[in-house]
Amino acid sequence: MTTTTRERPVTTPAARGPRTVTRRDRRRFRLTDSRFALFLMLPAAAFLAAFVAWPLVQFVYNSFFKYNPIAGSPHTFVGLRNYVQALTSADFGNSALRTIAYTLIVVTLEFVLGLTVALLLSGLGNRSRVFRTIFLYPLMIAPIVAGLLWRFLLIDNSGIVNQLLYEAHIISSPNQIQWLSDPNIALFSVALPDVWLTTSFITLVLFAGLQNVPGDIIEAARLDGARYPTLLGRIILPQLRPVIAVALIVRGVDAARAFDVIVVQTNGGPQNSTNVLSLLVYNTQIANGNPGLASAMGTIYLIAMMVIAIVAVVTIWRPGSES
Template sequence: MPDRRFALLLMAPAAVFMAVFVAWPLVRLVADSLYDIDALADTRSFVGLANYADLLADPDFRAAAWRTAVYTAVVVAAEFTLGLAAALLFHTLGQRSRLLRTLFLYPLMIAPVVAGLLWRFLLVDNFGLLNDLLTRVGLISGPDAIGWLSDPDIVLFSVALPDIWLTTSFVALVLFAGLQNIPGDVVEAARLDGASPAQTLFRIILPLLRPVIAVVLIVRGIDAARAFDIIAIQTNGGPQQASETLSLLVYRTMVRFGEPGPAAAATLYLVAMLVVAVAAFGALWRPGGKP
Protein backbone atom coordinates (compact mmCIF):
# COMPACT_ATOMS: atom_id res chain seq x y z
CA MET A 1 0.00 0.00 0.00
CA PRO A 2 1.42 3.45 -0.89
CA ASP A 3 2.44 5.59 2.06
CA ARG A 4 -0.07 8.30 1.17
CA ARG A 5 -2.99 5.86 1.12
CA PHE A 6 -1.78 4.22 4.34
CA ALA A 7 -1.61 7.64 6.05
CA LEU A 8 -5.14 8.47 4.89
CA LEU A 9 -6.33 5.12 6.21
CA LEU A 10 -4.82 5.85 9.63
CA MET A 11 -6.44 9.30 9.74
CA ALA A 12 -9.86 8.08 8.61
CA PRO A 13 -11.25 7.15 12.09
CA ALA A 14 -10.22 10.51 13.55
CA ALA A 15 -11.63 12.33 10.51
CA VAL A 16 -14.98 10.54 10.87
CA PHE A 17 -15.09 11.36 14.59
CA MET A 18 -14.32 15.04 13.91
CA ALA A 19 -16.95 15.19 11.16
CA VAL A 20 -19.69 13.68 13.34
CA PHE A 21 -18.96 15.35 16.66
CA VAL A 22 -17.35 18.65 15.61
CA ALA A 23 -18.08 19.63 12.00
CA TRP A 24 -21.78 18.68 11.97
CA PRO A 25 -22.62 20.45 15.26
CA LEU A 26 -20.85 23.55 13.94
CA VAL A 27 -22.92 23.42 10.75
CA ARG A 28 -26.09 23.12 12.84
CA LEU A 29 -24.94 25.98 15.04
CA VAL A 30 -24.45 28.30 12.06
CA ALA A 31 -27.79 27.23 10.57
CA ASP A 32 -29.66 27.79 13.87
CA SER A 33 -28.16 31.26 14.17
CA LEU A 34 -30.29 32.33 11.20
CA TYR A 35 -33.59 31.35 12.86
CA ASP A 36 -35.76 32.53 15.73
CA ILE A 37 -36.35 29.27 17.59
CA ASP A 38 -38.98 28.63 20.23
CA ALA A 39 -37.95 25.34 21.81
CA LEU A 40 -41.13 25.02 23.88
CA ALA A 41 -43.51 25.59 20.96
CA ASP A 42 -41.19 23.72 18.59
CA THR A 43 -41.31 26.51 15.99
CA ARG A 44 -38.64 28.02 13.77
CA SER A 45 -38.86 31.23 11.80
CA PHE A 46 -36.14 32.48 9.49
CA VAL A 47 -34.76 35.86 10.59
CA GLY A 48 -31.53 36.01 8.58
CA LEU A 49 -28.82 38.08 10.26
CA ALA A 50 -31.16 39.62 12.85
CA ASN A 51 -29.68 37.48 15.62
CA TYR A 52 -26.21 38.77 14.78
CA ALA A 53 -27.39 42.39 14.74
CA ASP A 54 -29.10 41.95 18.12
CA LEU A 55 -26.02 40.25 19.51
CA LEU A 56 -23.65 43.05 18.47
CA ALA A 57 -26.05 45.62 19.97
CA ASP A 58 -26.34 43.69 23.24
CA PRO A 59 -24.26 45.35 26.02
CA ASP A 60 -24.02 42.01 27.83
CA PHE A 61 -22.34 40.46 24.79
CA ARG A 62 -19.86 43.33 24.41
CA ALA A 63 -19.03 43.24 28.11
CA ALA A 64 -18.59 39.45 28.06
CA ALA A 65 -16.38 39.72 24.98
CA TRP A 66 -14.17 42.28 26.73
CA ARG A 67 -13.93 40.14 29.87
CA THR A 68 -13.06 37.11 27.75
CA ALA A 69 -10.27 39.05 26.03
CA VAL A 70 -8.88 40.30 29.36
CA TYR A 71 -9.12 36.84 30.96
CA THR A 72 -7.38 35.22 27.99
CA ALA A 73 -4.60 37.81 27.92
CA VAL A 74 -3.94 37.50 31.66
CA VAL A 75 -3.96 33.69 31.64
CA VAL A 76 -1.81 33.25 28.54
CA ALA A 77 0.70 35.94 29.53
CA ALA A 78 1.13 34.53 33.04
CA GLU A 79 1.35 30.93 31.86
CA PHE A 80 3.87 31.74 29.15
CA THR A 81 6.09 33.78 31.48
CA LEU A 82 6.04 31.21 34.29
CA GLY A 83 6.23 28.27 31.89
CA LEU A 84 9.23 29.73 30.06
CA ALA A 85 11.02 30.39 33.36
CA ALA A 86 10.36 26.80 34.50
CA ALA A 87 11.45 25.36 31.14
CA LEU A 88 14.71 27.34 31.23
CA LEU A 89 15.33 26.15 34.79
CA PHE A 90 14.73 22.52 33.80
CA HIS A 91 16.96 22.91 30.76
CA THR A 92 19.73 24.43 32.85
CA LEU A 93 19.57 21.67 35.49
CA GLY A 94 19.48 18.92 32.88
CA GLN A 95 19.02 15.43 34.27
CA ARG A 96 19.00 16.81 37.81
CA SER A 97 15.55 18.27 37.13
CA ARG A 98 13.79 14.93 36.56
CA LEU A 99 12.14 14.83 39.99
CA LEU A 100 11.29 18.53 39.85
CA ARG A 101 9.73 18.10 36.40
CA THR A 102 7.59 15.24 37.68
CA LEU A 103 6.32 17.25 40.64
CA PHE A 104 5.71 20.29 38.43
CA LEU A 105 3.46 18.26 36.12
CA TYR A 106 1.08 17.10 38.87
CA PRO A 107 -1.44 19.98 38.47
CA LEU A 108 -1.86 18.98 34.82
CA MET A 109 -3.45 15.72 35.97
CA ILE A 110 -6.22 17.47 37.94
CA ALA A 111 -9.62 17.99 36.33
CA PRO A 112 -10.62 21.67 35.88
CA VAL A 113 -13.75 21.17 38.01
CA VAL A 114 -11.63 19.82 40.87
CA ALA A 115 -9.16 22.68 40.48
CA GLY A 116 -12.03 25.18 40.55
CA LEU A 117 -13.44 23.66 43.74
CA LEU A 118 -10.00 23.62 45.36
CA TRP A 119 -9.32 27.27 44.61
CA ARG A 120 -12.84 28.22 45.62
CA PHE A 121 -12.11 26.91 49.12
CA LEU A 122 -8.79 28.76 49.07
CA LEU A 123 -10.25 32.11 47.98
CA VAL A 124 -13.76 32.16 49.45
CA ASP A 125 -14.47 35.12 51.71
CA ASN A 126 -14.35 35.01 55.52
CA PHE A 127 -13.09 31.44 55.92
CA GLY A 128 -10.89 31.01 52.83
CA LEU A 129 -7.49 29.49 53.51
CA LEU A 130 -5.58 32.18 51.61
CA ASN A 131 -7.07 35.08 53.55
CA ASP A 132 -6.61 33.17 56.79
CA LEU A 133 -2.93 32.65 55.99
CA LEU A 134 -2.44 36.30 55.04
CA THR A 135 -4.13 37.33 58.29
CA ARG A 136 -1.86 35.09 60.35
CA VAL A 137 1.30 36.58 58.83
CA GLY A 138 -0.06 40.11 59.30
CA LEU A 139 -0.40 41.13 55.64
CA ILE A 140 -4.14 41.87 55.90
CA SER A 141 -6.33 42.98 58.79
CA GLY A 142 -8.83 40.10 58.75
CA PRO A 143 -10.09 37.08 56.78
CA ASP A 144 -12.68 39.25 55.02
CA ALA A 145 -10.27 42.03 54.01
CA ILE A 146 -9.96 40.83 50.40
CA GLY A 147 -13.05 39.58 48.58
CA TRP A 148 -11.29 37.43 46.00
CA LEU A 149 -14.54 35.99 44.62
CA SER A 150 -16.98 38.70 45.73
CA ASP A 151 -15.26 41.93 44.64
CA PRO A 152 -16.27 42.75 41.04
CA ASP A 153 -13.02 44.66 40.52
CA ILE A 154 -10.72 41.68 41.09
CA VAL A 155 -12.89 38.60 40.63
CA LEU A 156 -11.91 38.13 36.96
CA PHE A 157 -8.26 37.92 37.97
CA SER A 158 -9.08 35.66 40.91
CA VAL A 159 -10.86 33.07 38.76
CA ALA A 160 -7.83 33.11 36.44
CA LEU A 161 -5.54 31.82 39.20
CA PRO A 162 -6.72 28.18 39.01
CA ASP A 163 -6.32 28.20 35.23
CA ILE A 164 -2.78 29.54 35.54
CA TRP A 165 -1.91 27.01 38.25
CA LEU A 166 -3.46 24.17 36.30
CA THR A 167 -1.87 24.56 32.88
CA THR A 168 1.42 26.39 33.41
CA SER A 169 2.97 22.92 33.58
CA PHE A 170 1.68 22.19 30.06
CA VAL A 171 3.34 25.34 28.72
CA ALA A 172 6.57 24.50 30.54
CA LEU A 173 6.53 20.94 29.18
CA VAL A 174 6.10 22.05 25.55
CA LEU A 175 8.71 24.81 25.82
CA PHE A 176 11.13 22.44 27.55
CA ALA A 177 10.72 19.98 24.67
CA GLY A 178 11.46 22.82 22.25
CA LEU A 179 14.59 23.80 24.17
CA GLN A 180 15.93 20.27 23.74
CA ASN A 181 15.98 20.78 19.97
CA ILE A 182 18.04 23.99 20.04
CA PRO A 183 21.62 23.18 18.95
CA GLY A 184 23.92 23.55 21.91
CA ASP A 185 26.78 24.81 19.76
CA VAL A 186 24.71 27.84 18.70
CA VAL A 187 24.16 28.89 22.32
CA GLU A 188 27.77 28.14 23.20
CA ALA A 189 29.01 30.24 20.26
CA ALA A 190 26.88 33.15 21.46
CA ARG A 191 28.39 32.88 24.93
CA LEU A 192 31.93 32.77 23.52
CA ASP A 193 31.16 35.91 21.52
CA GLY A 194 30.32 37.68 24.78
CA ALA A 195 26.52 37.59 24.64
CA SER A 196 24.86 38.13 27.99
CA PRO A 197 22.18 35.69 29.27
CA ALA A 198 19.48 38.21 28.33
CA GLN A 199 20.90 38.63 24.81
CA THR A 200 21.15 34.87 24.41
CA LEU A 201 17.54 34.46 25.49
CA PHE A 202 16.00 37.20 23.32
CA ARG A 203 18.25 36.95 20.26
CA ILE A 204 19.00 33.22 20.08
CA ILE A 205 16.65 31.05 22.13
CA LEU A 206 13.30 32.78 21.63
CA PRO A 207 13.70 33.26 17.84
CA LEU A 208 14.58 29.56 17.49
CA LEU A 209 11.53 28.69 19.60
CA ARG A 210 9.11 30.60 17.33
CA PRO A 211 7.23 27.51 16.06
CA VAL A 212 6.90 26.08 19.58
CA ILE A 213 5.81 29.43 20.98
CA ALA A 214 3.21 29.73 18.21
CA VAL A 215 1.74 26.33 19.11
CA VAL A 216 1.69 27.14 22.83
CA LEU A 217 0.08 30.56 22.45
CA ILE A 218 -2.56 29.42 19.97
CA VAL A 219 -3.53 26.27 21.89
CA ARG A 220 -3.62 27.98 25.26
CA GLY A 221 -5.24 31.13 23.87
CA ILE A 222 -8.15 29.19 22.37
CA ASP A 223 -8.45 27.03 25.48
CA ALA A 224 -8.47 30.04 27.82
CA ALA A 225 -10.94 31.97 25.65
CA ARG A 226 -13.48 29.15 25.92
CA ALA A 227 -12.98 28.64 29.68
CA PHE A 228 -16.26 27.59 31.29
CA ASP A 229 -16.13 24.96 33.99
CA ILE A 230 -13.29 26.45 36.01
CA ILE A 231 -15.14 29.80 36.20
CA ALA A 232 -18.65 28.38 36.61
CA ILE A 233 -17.64 26.25 39.59
CA GLN A 234 -16.15 29.28 41.38
CA THR A 235 -18.52 32.17 40.72
CA ASN A 236 -20.98 31.10 37.99
CA GLY A 237 -20.24 34.41 36.33
CA GLY A 238 -20.84 36.59 39.36
CA PRO A 239 -20.83 38.83 41.24
CA GLN A 240 -22.82 41.23 39.08
CA GLN A 241 -21.71 39.30 35.97
CA ALA A 242 -18.16 40.54 36.62
CA SER A 243 -16.67 37.13 35.74
CA GLU A 244 -19.12 36.14 33.01
CA THR A 245 -17.19 35.26 29.86
CA LEU A 246 -18.63 34.45 26.45
CA SER A 247 -18.83 30.73 27.23
CA LEU A 248 -20.97 31.40 30.28
CA LEU A 249 -23.09 33.91 28.34
CA VAL A 250 -23.80 31.34 25.62
CA TYR A 251 -24.65 28.75 28.27
CA ARG A 252 -26.98 31.17 30.07
CA THR A 253 -28.71 32.22 26.85
CA MET A 254 -29.19 28.77 25.35
CA VAL A 255 -29.52 26.37 28.28
CA ARG A 256 -31.00 28.45 31.08
CA PHE A 257 -33.15 30.86 29.05
CA GLY A 258 -33.90 28.50 26.16
CA GLU A 259 -32.98 30.88 23.34
CA PRO A 260 -30.93 28.78 20.88
CA GLY A 261 -31.14 31.33 18.06
CA PRO A 262 -29.28 34.21 19.77
CA ALA A 263 -26.93 31.75 21.45
CA ALA A 264 -26.10 30.19 18.10
CA ALA A 265 -25.18 33.65 16.86
CA ALA A 266 -22.15 33.21 19.12
CA THR A 267 -20.55 31.76 16.01
CA LEU A 268 -19.01 35.24 15.96
CA TYR A 269 -17.08 34.01 18.97
CA LEU A 270 -15.70 31.09 16.97
CA VAL A 271 -14.86 33.30 14.00
CA ALA A 272 -13.01 35.75 16.24
CA MET A 273 -10.93 32.95 17.79
CA LEU A 274 -10.14 31.60 14.30
CA VAL A 275 -9.00 35.03 13.09
CA VAL A 276 -6.78 35.55 16.13
CA ALA A 277 -5.31 32.04 15.78
CA VAL A 278 -4.51 32.57 12.09
CA ALA A 279 -2.96 35.97 12.82
CA ALA A 280 -0.82 34.55 15.63
CA PHE A 281 0.21 31.62 13.44
CA GLY A 282 1.28 33.93 10.62
CA ALA A 283 3.18 36.26 12.95
CA LEU A 284 5.05 33.60 14.95
CA TRP A 285 5.35 30.46 12.85
CA ARG A 286 8.61 30.81 10.89
CA PRO A 287 10.39 27.43 11.17
CA GLY A 288 13.72 27.50 9.45
CA GLY A 289 13.22 31.12 8.48
CA LYS A 290 15.09 34.23 9.43
CA PRO A 291 14.32 35.32 13.04
Protein backbone atom coordinates in the same frame (compact mmCIF):
# COMPACT_ATOMS: atom_id res chain seq x y z
CA MET B 1 -0.94 -50.35 -51.06
CA THR B 2 -3.11 -49.19 -48.36
CA THR B 3 -2.36 -46.18 -46.20
CA THR B 4 -3.57 -45.99 -42.67
CA THR B 5 -4.62 -42.68 -41.32
CA ARG B 6 -3.84 -42.10 -37.71
CA GLU B 7 -6.66 -40.36 -35.93
CA ARG B 8 -5.71 -37.55 -33.62
CA PRO B 9 -6.95 -38.01 -30.10
CA VAL B 10 -9.63 -35.68 -29.08
CA THR B 11 -8.24 -33.34 -26.48
CA THR B 12 -10.53 -31.87 -23.90
CA PRO B 13 -9.89 -28.34 -22.75
CA ALA B 14 -7.94 -28.23 -19.56
CA ALA B 15 -9.70 -27.02 -16.48
CA ARG B 16 -9.10 -23.33 -15.90
CA GLY B 17 -6.93 -22.86 -12.89
CA PRO B 18 -6.72 -19.85 -10.59
CA ARG B 19 -6.07 -16.53 -12.27
CA THR B 20 -2.44 -15.53 -12.24
CA VAL B 21 -1.90 -12.28 -10.35
CA THR B 22 0.16 -9.95 -12.48
CA ARG B 23 2.66 -7.39 -11.30
CA ARG B 24 0.24 -4.60 -12.14
CA ASP B 25 -2.41 -6.16 -9.90
CA ARG B 26 0.08 -6.48 -7.07
CA ARG B 27 0.97 -2.82 -7.40
CA ARG B 28 -2.71 -1.92 -7.42
CA PHE B 29 -3.58 -3.74 -4.20
CA ARG B 30 -0.31 -3.15 -2.37
CA LEU B 31 -0.69 -1.42 0.99
CA THR B 32 1.50 1.62 0.58
CA ASP B 33 2.47 4.02 3.34
CA SER B 34 -0.04 6.63 2.18
CA ARG B 35 -2.88 4.08 2.11
CA PHE B 36 -1.91 2.77 5.53
CA ALA B 37 -1.90 6.32 6.90
CA LEU B 38 -5.31 6.88 5.31
CA PHE B 39 -6.71 3.76 6.97
CA LEU B 40 -5.38 4.96 10.31
CA MET B 41 -7.00 8.37 9.88
CA LEU B 42 -10.41 7.08 8.79
CA PRO B 43 -11.77 6.33 12.32
CA ALA B 44 -10.65 9.72 13.62
CA ALA B 45 -12.03 11.45 10.51
CA ALA B 46 -15.37 9.68 10.91
CA PHE B 47 -15.49 10.64 14.59
CA LEU B 48 -14.71 14.30 13.84
CA ALA B 49 -17.26 14.40 11.04
CA ALA B 50 -20.01 12.95 13.24
CA PHE B 51 -19.30 14.78 16.49
CA VAL B 52 -17.56 18.00 15.40
CA ALA B 53 -18.24 18.92 11.78
CA TRP B 54 -21.94 18.08 11.68
CA PRO B 55 -22.80 19.78 15.02
CA LEU B 56 -20.81 22.82 13.87
CA VAL B 57 -22.76 23.02 10.60
CA GLN B 58 -26.03 22.64 12.54
CA PHE B 59 -24.88 25.30 14.99
CA VAL B 60 -24.21 27.84 12.24
CA TYR B 61 -27.48 26.88 10.51
CA ASN B 62 -29.49 27.53 13.67
CA SER B 63 -28.06 31.04 13.93
CA PHE B 64 -30.30 32.15 11.05
CA PHE B 65 -33.49 31.06 12.82
CA LYS B 66 -35.51 32.08 15.85
CA TYR B 67 -37.13 29.27 17.82
CA ASN B 68 -37.65 27.93 21.30
CA PRO B 69 -37.44 24.15 21.61
CA ILE B 70 -38.78 24.20 25.18
CA ALA B 71 -41.96 26.03 24.17
CA GLY B 72 -42.22 24.01 20.96
CA SER B 73 -42.22 27.05 18.68
CA PRO B 74 -41.38 26.43 15.01
CA HIS B 75 -38.19 27.55 13.28
CA THR B 76 -38.66 31.04 11.88
CA PHE B 77 -36.07 32.27 9.40
CA VAL B 78 -34.78 35.69 10.49
CA GLY B 79 -31.67 36.03 8.32
CA LEU B 80 -28.92 38.08 9.96
CA ARG B 81 -31.17 39.50 12.66
CA ASN B 82 -29.58 37.36 15.38
CA TYR B 83 -26.12 38.56 14.37
CA VAL B 84 -27.22 42.21 14.44
CA GLN B 85 -28.80 41.70 17.85
CA ALA B 86 -25.64 40.04 19.17
CA LEU B 87 -23.27 42.71 17.84
CA THR B 88 -25.43 45.56 19.19
CA SER B 89 -25.98 43.95 22.58
CA ALA B 90 -24.23 45.57 25.53
CA ASP B 91 -24.00 42.22 27.32
CA PHE B 92 -22.20 40.67 24.36
CA GLY B 93 -19.70 43.53 24.15
CA ASN B 94 -18.99 43.50 27.89
CA SER B 95 -18.60 39.72 27.92
CA ALA B 96 -16.22 39.93 24.96
CA LEU B 97 -14.05 42.44 26.85
CA ARG B 98 -14.03 40.21 29.94
CA THR B 99 -13.08 37.23 27.79
CA ILE B 100 -10.17 39.15 26.28
CA ALA B 101 -9.02 40.30 29.74
CA TYR B 102 -9.33 36.79 31.17
CA THR B 103 -7.38 35.30 28.25
CA LEU B 104 -4.61 37.90 28.53
CA ILE B 105 -4.28 37.32 32.28
CA VAL B 106 -4.13 33.54 31.94
CA VAL B 107 -1.86 33.34 28.89
CA THR B 108 0.56 36.03 30.12
CA LEU B 109 1.01 34.47 33.57
CA GLU B 110 1.30 30.97 32.12
CA PHE B 111 3.86 32.00 29.52
CA VAL B 112 6.06 33.92 31.97
CA LEU B 113 5.94 31.18 34.61
CA GLY B 114 6.20 28.39 32.05
CA LEU B 115 9.22 29.92 30.31
CA THR B 116 10.95 30.52 33.64
CA VAL B 117 10.42 26.96 34.83
CA ALA B 118 11.37 25.53 31.41
CA LEU B 119 14.68 27.44 31.49
CA LEU B 120 15.37 26.20 35.02
CA LEU B 121 14.60 22.60 34.11
CA SER B 122 16.73 22.86 30.97
CA GLY B 123 19.61 24.20 33.02
CA LEU B 124 19.36 21.28 35.45
CA GLY B 125 19.57 18.73 32.64
CA ASN B 126 18.89 15.11 33.63
CA ARG B 127 18.62 16.13 37.29
CA SER B 128 15.25 17.74 36.50
CA ARG B 129 13.44 14.49 35.70
CA VAL B 130 11.84 14.21 39.14
CA PHE B 131 10.86 17.88 39.17
CA ARG B 132 9.35 17.58 35.68
CA THR B 133 7.18 14.68 36.82
CA ILE B 134 5.97 16.52 39.92
CA PHE B 135 5.33 19.71 37.96
CA LEU B 136 3.03 17.87 35.53
CA TYR B 137 0.66 16.62 38.23
CA PRO B 138 -1.87 19.51 37.90
CA LEU B 139 -2.57 18.44 34.31
CA MET B 140 -4.17 15.27 35.69
CA ILE B 141 -6.81 17.21 37.65
CA ALA B 142 -10.18 17.95 36.07
CA PRO B 143 -10.92 21.69 35.64
CA ILE B 144 -14.14 21.50 37.65
CA VAL B 145 -12.25 19.88 40.55
CA ALA B 146 -9.61 22.60 40.36
CA GLY B 147 -12.33 25.25 40.41
CA LEU B 148 -13.93 23.75 43.52
CA LEU B 149 -10.54 23.45 45.20
CA TRP B 150 -9.64 27.09 44.59
CA ARG B 151 -13.12 28.19 45.62
CA PHE B 152 -12.48 26.74 49.07
CA LEU B 153 -9.01 28.30 49.10
CA LEU B 154 -10.26 31.78 48.20
CA ILE B 155 -13.71 31.80 49.81
CA ASP B 156 -14.46 34.81 51.98
CA ASN B 157 -13.92 34.74 55.75
CA SER B 158 -12.77 31.10 55.86
CA GLY B 159 -10.40 30.79 52.90
CA ILE B 160 -6.99 29.23 53.50
CA VAL B 161 -5.22 31.85 51.36
CA ASN B 162 -6.48 34.77 53.45
CA GLN B 163 -5.68 32.90 56.66
CA LEU B 164 -2.09 32.30 55.54
CA LEU B 165 -1.71 35.93 54.51
CA TYR B 166 -3.09 37.02 57.88
CA GLU B 167 -0.72 34.77 59.84
CA ALA B 168 2.18 36.11 57.74
CA HIS B 169 1.10 39.65 58.79
CA ILE B 170 0.53 40.68 55.15
CA ILE B 171 -3.14 41.58 55.71
CA SER B 172 -4.77 42.90 58.88
CA SER B 173 -7.77 40.51 58.98
CA PRO B 174 -8.68 37.15 57.39
CA ASN B 175 -11.56 38.70 55.42
CA GLN B 176 -9.72 41.79 54.18
CA ILE B 177 -9.42 40.55 50.57
CA GLN B 178 -12.72 39.45 49.04
CA TRP B 179 -11.28 37.31 46.28
CA LEU B 180 -14.54 36.06 44.82
CA SER B 181 -16.89 38.80 46.05
CA ASP B 182 -15.09 41.94 44.92
CA PRO B 183 -16.01 42.76 41.29
CA ASN B 184 -12.68 44.52 40.82
CA ILE B 185 -10.55 41.41 41.42
CA ALA B 186 -12.99 38.54 40.83
CA LEU B 187 -11.90 38.04 37.21
CA PHE B 188 -8.27 37.72 38.30
CA SER B 189 -9.27 35.34 41.11
CA VAL B 190 -11.14 32.92 38.85
CA ALA B 191 -8.13 32.90 36.49
CA LEU B 192 -5.81 31.51 39.19
CA PRO B 193 -7.06 27.88 38.91
CA ASP B 194 -6.58 27.99 35.14
CA VAL B 195 -3.02 29.27 35.59
CA TRP B 196 -2.30 26.61 38.20
CA LEU B 197 -3.70 23.87 35.98
CA THR B 198 -2.05 24.53 32.65
CA THR B 199 1.22 26.31 33.36
CA SER B 200 2.78 22.85 33.28
CA PHE B 201 1.55 22.45 29.69
CA ILE B 202 3.36 25.61 28.60
CA THR B 203 6.44 24.44 30.51
CA LEU B 204 6.40 21.05 28.82
CA VAL B 205 6.07 22.55 25.33
CA LEU B 206 8.79 25.16 25.87
CA PHE B 207 11.10 22.64 27.53
CA ALA B 208 10.77 20.38 24.49
CA GLY B 209 11.58 23.33 22.24
CA LEU B 210 14.64 24.23 24.28
CA GLN B 211 16.12 20.80 23.58
CA ASN B 212 16.29 21.69 19.88
CA VAL B 213 18.13 25.00 20.34
CA PRO B 214 21.66 24.50 18.91
CA GLY B 215 24.16 24.51 21.74
CA ASP B 216 27.06 25.63 19.55
CA ILE B 217 25.31 28.92 18.77
CA ILE B 218 24.81 29.65 22.46
CA GLU B 219 28.40 28.70 23.23
CA ALA B 220 29.71 30.95 20.46
CA ALA B 221 27.65 33.85 21.77
CA ARG B 222 29.00 33.28 25.27
CA LEU B 223 32.56 33.34 23.95
CA ASP B 224 31.77 36.66 22.28
CA GLY B 225 30.79 38.05 25.69
CA ALA B 226 26.98 37.97 25.35
CA ARG B 227 25.15 38.07 28.68
CA TYR B 228 22.16 35.88 29.49
CA PRO B 229 19.47 38.51 28.71
CA THR B 230 21.05 38.93 25.28
CA LEU B 231 21.15 35.17 24.77
CA LEU B 232 17.49 34.91 25.75
CA GLY B 233 16.28 37.76 23.58
CA ARG B 234 18.52 37.33 20.52
CA ILE B 235 19.05 33.56 20.29
CA ILE B 236 16.77 31.41 22.48
CA LEU B 237 13.41 33.11 21.94
CA PRO B 238 13.82 33.47 18.13
CA GLN B 239 14.70 29.77 17.96
CA LEU B 240 11.55 28.99 19.98
CA ARG B 241 9.26 31.08 17.77
CA PRO B 242 7.29 28.15 16.22
CA VAL B 243 6.96 26.46 19.62
CA ILE B 244 5.81 29.68 21.26
CA ALA B 245 3.23 30.21 18.51
CA VAL B 246 1.75 26.74 19.01
CA ALA B 247 1.70 27.09 22.82
CA LEU B 248 0.08 30.54 22.77
CA ILE B 249 -2.54 29.58 20.18
CA VAL B 250 -3.54 26.38 21.96
CA ARG B 251 -3.69 27.98 25.38
CA GLY B 252 -5.26 31.19 24.11
CA VAL B 253 -8.15 29.38 22.46
CA ASP B 254 -8.55 27.09 25.46
CA ALA B 255 -8.55 29.98 27.93
CA ALA B 256 -10.98 32.02 25.83
CA ARG B 257 -13.57 29.24 26.07
CA ALA B 258 -13.19 28.73 29.83
CA PHE B 259 -16.48 27.67 31.36
CA ASP B 260 -16.41 25.06 34.13
CA VAL B 261 -13.65 26.71 36.16
CA ILE B 262 -15.63 29.97 36.31
CA VAL B 263 -19.07 28.39 36.83
CA VAL B 264 -18.13 26.46 39.96
CA GLN B 265 -16.45 29.52 41.51
CA THR B 266 -18.71 32.50 40.77
CA ASN B 267 -21.23 31.44 38.08
CA GLY B 268 -20.58 34.75 36.34
CA GLY B 269 -20.83 36.97 39.42
CA PRO B 270 -20.47 39.13 41.33
CA GLN B 271 -22.34 41.78 39.33
CA ASN B 272 -21.51 39.90 36.10
CA SER B 273 -17.82 40.71 36.59
CA THR B 274 -16.84 37.16 35.52
CA ASN B 275 -19.59 36.62 32.94
CA VAL B 276 -17.41 35.73 29.93
CA LEU B 277 -18.66 34.80 26.46
CA SER B 278 -18.95 31.08 27.14
CA LEU B 279 -21.26 31.74 30.10
CA LEU B 280 -23.24 34.29 28.11
CA VAL B 281 -23.82 31.82 25.26
CA TYR B 282 -24.82 29.13 27.74
CA ASN B 283 -27.27 31.35 29.62
CA THR B 284 -28.73 32.72 26.39
CA GLN B 285 -29.56 29.23 25.18
CA ILE B 286 -30.49 27.49 28.44
CA ALA B 287 -31.78 30.17 30.80
CA ASN B 288 -33.28 32.56 28.24
CA GLY B 289 -34.39 29.86 25.79
CA ASN B 290 -33.03 31.56 22.66
CA PRO B 291 -30.82 29.04 20.80
CA GLY B 292 -30.80 31.12 17.61
CA LEU B 293 -29.21 34.12 19.30
CA ALA B 294 -26.85 31.87 21.22
CA SER B 295 -25.77 30.21 17.96
CA ALA B 296 -25.11 33.63 16.40
CA MET B 297 -22.99 34.65 19.40
CA GLY B 298 -21.07 31.38 19.23
CA THR B 299 -20.47 31.75 15.49
CA ILE B 300 -19.06 35.25 15.94
CA TYR B 301 -16.96 33.89 18.77
CA LEU B 302 -15.64 31.09 16.53
CA ILE B 303 -14.75 33.44 13.67
CA ALA B 304 -12.91 35.77 16.07
CA MET B 305 -10.87 32.86 17.45
CA MET B 306 -9.91 31.75 13.94
CA VAL B 307 -8.80 35.27 12.99
CA ILE B 308 -6.75 35.64 16.17
CA ALA B 309 -5.09 32.24 15.58
CA ILE B 310 -4.16 33.20 12.01
CA VAL B 311 -2.74 36.53 13.15
CA ALA B 312 -0.71 34.77 15.87
CA VAL B 313 0.75 32.33 13.35
CA VAL B 314 1.70 35.09 10.93
CA THR B 315 3.15 37.48 13.51
CA ILE B 316 4.84 35.07 15.95
CA TRP B 317 5.72 32.02 13.88
CA ARG B 318 6.18 33.80 10.53
CA PRO B 319 6.44 30.64 8.39
CA GLY B 320 8.94 30.90 5.56
CA SER B 321 10.95 33.71 7.10
CA GLU B 322 14.70 33.36 6.98
CA SER B 323 15.43 35.38 10.11
